[in-house]
Amino acid sequence: GQQVMQIPQYQHVQEGEDFTTYCNSSTTLSNIQWYKQRPGGHPVFLIQLVKSGEVKKQKRLTFQFGEAKKNSSLHITATQTTDVGTYFCAYVSDMRFGAGTRLTVKP
Template sequence: GQQVMQIPQYQHVQEGEDFTTYCNSSTTLSNIQWYKQRPGGHPVFLIQLVKSGEVKKQKRLTFQFGEAKKNSSLHITATQTTDVGTYFCAGARSMEYGNKLVFGAGTILRVKS
């Protein structure tokens, strides 16, 4: 079945440093979504990428979708303590109605102030 691999598993950075997490799917995706989950919380939707090669920015966050629609990345510039949490990518496969999301295992981000 479809698998979504995410690396690294864990990253600990100094406040102000940059952070990147990578996501790779074993199959071509209809779209990819990114979620953030704070410790003890639930996933919160960040963004959805649909087009091949798409790049989207949200303030210090930059999201990319690969040309083959099988890989994606999230880059955070100048991390802050509020960025702490687990970042999940979720590859979407189309069903008759809506999408089935296959989540990666997530990247845990810790920020030292």
């Protein structure tokens, strides 16, 4: 399967700061999904991106799919303590997951 590179591995922010996690691939992706896993919980689907250059928003979350469909990002504006968890990208072609970015938020 394709290698799913996700950075950073950890991110600690002050509440109110922004947060971004990136997924990168050396090959073109058909589409990509993002999941969130709260501490002690299971992954929960957030969104799927399909089109080149696609941008989707969910309240404070903005998801982007690169023009070349080789990378994707998740940006959270003005983090809140409820954003704590690990964010994973997953390649839809074989449903393999990245290693995730663990977000902690200091109140």
